[in-house]
Amino acid sequence: MTDRAGIYARIIELIQPLNSKSIVLTENTSFAGDLEMDSLTVMDLVASMEDEWDIVMPLNMLPDLETIGQVADAVMRLVTK
Amino acid sequence: MSDLLSKFDALAAERAGVLTAGVRDPFAIVMEQVKSPTEAVIDGRDTILLGTYNYMGMTFDPDVIAAGQEALAKFGAGTTGSRVLNGTYQGHKACEEALKDFYGMDHAIVFSTGYLANLGIVSTLAGKGDYIILDADSHASIYDGCYLGNADIVRFKHNSAEDLEKRLRRLPPEAGKLVILEGVYSMLGDIAPLKELVAIAKAHGAMVLVDEAHGMGFFGENGRGVYEAAGVADDVDFVIGTFSKSVGTVGGFCVSNHPKFEILRLVCRPYVFTASLPPAVVACAATSIRKLMHAHDKRARLWDMSRKLHGGLIAQGFRLATATPESAIVSVLMPDQETTVRMWQALLELGVYVNMSRPPATPAGVFLLRCSLCAAHSAEQLEAVLQHFERAAAETGLFRQAAE
Ligand SMILES: Cc1ncc(COP(=O)(O)O)c(C=O)c1O
Numbered sequence: 001m002t003d004r005a006g007i008y009a010r011i012i013e014l015i016q017p018l019n020s021k022s023i024v025l026t027e028n029t030s031f032a033g034d035l036e037m038d039s040l041t042v043m044d045l046v047a048s049m050e051d052e053w054d055i056v057m058p059l060n061m062l063p064d065l066e067t068i069g070q071v072a073d074a075v076m077r078l079v080t081k
Numbered sequence: 082m083s084d085l086l087s088k089f090d091a092l093a094a095e096r097a098g099v100l101t102a103g104v105r106d107p108f109a110i111v112m113e114q115v116k117s118p119t120e121a122v123i124d125g126r127d128t129i130l131l132g133t134y135n136y137m138g139m140t141f142d143p144d145v146i147a148a149g150q151e152a153l154a155k156f157g158a159g160t161t162g163s164r165v166l167n168g169t170y171q172g173h174k175a176c177e178e179a180l181k182d183f184y185g186m187d188h189a190i191v192f193s194t195g196y197l198a199n200l201g202i203v204s205t206l207a208g209k210g211d212y213i214i215l216d217a218d219s220h221a222s223i224y225d226g227c228y229l230g231n232a233d234i235v236r237f238k239h240n241s242a243e244d245l246e247k248r249l250r251r252l253p254p255e256a257g258k259l260v261i262l263e264g265v266y267s268m269l270g271d272i273a274p275l276k277e278l279v280a281i282a283k284a285h286g287a288m289v290l291v292d293e294a295h296g297m298g299f300f301g302e303n304g305r306g307v308y309e310a311a312g313v314a315d316d317v318d319f320v321i322g323t324f325s326k327s328v329g330t331v332g333g334f335c336v337s338n339h340p341k342f343e344i345l346r347l348v349c350r351p352y353v354f355t356a357s358l359p360p361a362v363v364a365c366a367a368t369s370i371r372k373l374m375h376a377h378d379k380r381a382r383l384w385d386m387s388r389k390l391h392g393g394l395i396a397q398g399f400r401l402a403t404a405t406p407e408s409a410i411v412s413v414l415m416p417d418q419e420t421t422v423r424m425w426q427a428l429l430e431l432g433v434y435v436n437m438s439r440p441p442a443t444p445a446g447v448f449l450l451r452c453s454l455c456a457a458h459s460a461e462q463l464e465a466v467l468q469h470f471e472r473a474a475a476e477t478g479l480f481r482q483a484a485e
Pocket of ligand 1: 194195196197199220222263267292294295323324325331332333
């Protein structure tokens, strides 16, 4: 599934096991603030998304990707590139 | 007005919590006296040093000390200048010559620390449009080098040839690529499968940099590092190292056979915009490096000590980070922060200093008591260390807890 909705749904599935406080995940949920993920966890999550869509998401992109919605947009861009 | 330091409140509170529980601060140890490479006085107590990376015991080598004293008297306490202005003395050149001889390479550049060597070389080699592919467990100085530069950063799973290959395959074939590896990973003391990793990097047209901070002095025929022992010297483009471990002083370097290597002296900011090492330090380093070329007995002793400590701790029931002794670092796996700190303190009170490590410095959230051996540790010291580990575990109830 490589439409925006499909990508978003799959990202939610990938994040769910790391959502230890079981907060409600939305487009605006942030990784550091809401999910309290440390940088190592975020980097591992990025690796799983790279493998899921066979893309390269360089670590230097991460400072601009604060929320789940922003990550979905970035994956969408990389997949359609 | 918002207080810029408030962002550290959570960490400060966690730390205060540990300290009010009556524990000595693991990150505020003061060495009151240093008696030898393996012994210091901490809190007024004689303490065996088992966490200093002083692998070859060169800190008190008489020739090294004499060279430092002579340079101090002849050339003064410091250079007050950058390597590219007034800060290159004949001692810095002699030190670079010693490195070229030690590594059998054409070029050597000495930096003020190993941290700066990684910061400088990594950020300068790979620029905009290039890719850096680094092991996930890379040292902070490598990550910081990535963030100082403008390359795209791709991280692969620690020591996984398969993951490295997968990530290299996704990159544009024509782009410049630098694969960064370490010989020994200092948290767990495990070594890299360099033969496999370097072959994959080369097959994808990447240049290869290996950080041998914890491998210099005792891996390979000439003590050059894990890359030498793995037989991949011809395929490694750059080796980074430090004087702060086996060499026994302070400083960092990069060596290479690349014909265009010397230009880096002009474009590498952490080389240009900081003061050079003091004359005494480069004199100590050059003398130490030359002695390490012939330190076969010490190497054999260090390996013997590592095997004994590793085997002894396993026999007592400790869980270690590697199944077999892979390097001179023996890392003991601990269950949680509180037990780690209590065990660490019990060891200190018995007269053994080890490193305590915790996330995020450690991979996969593990807590560690890291031991590093020295060729100068005596059989009696090792015996005492093993007894103290056993007693500290009993005092802290480590095994009882693990059995639950
Ligand atoms: C792998 C690695 N690289 C680089 C360094 C930095 O060396 P230095 O202490 O000279 O800054 C260290 C140690 O601190 C290290 O463990």
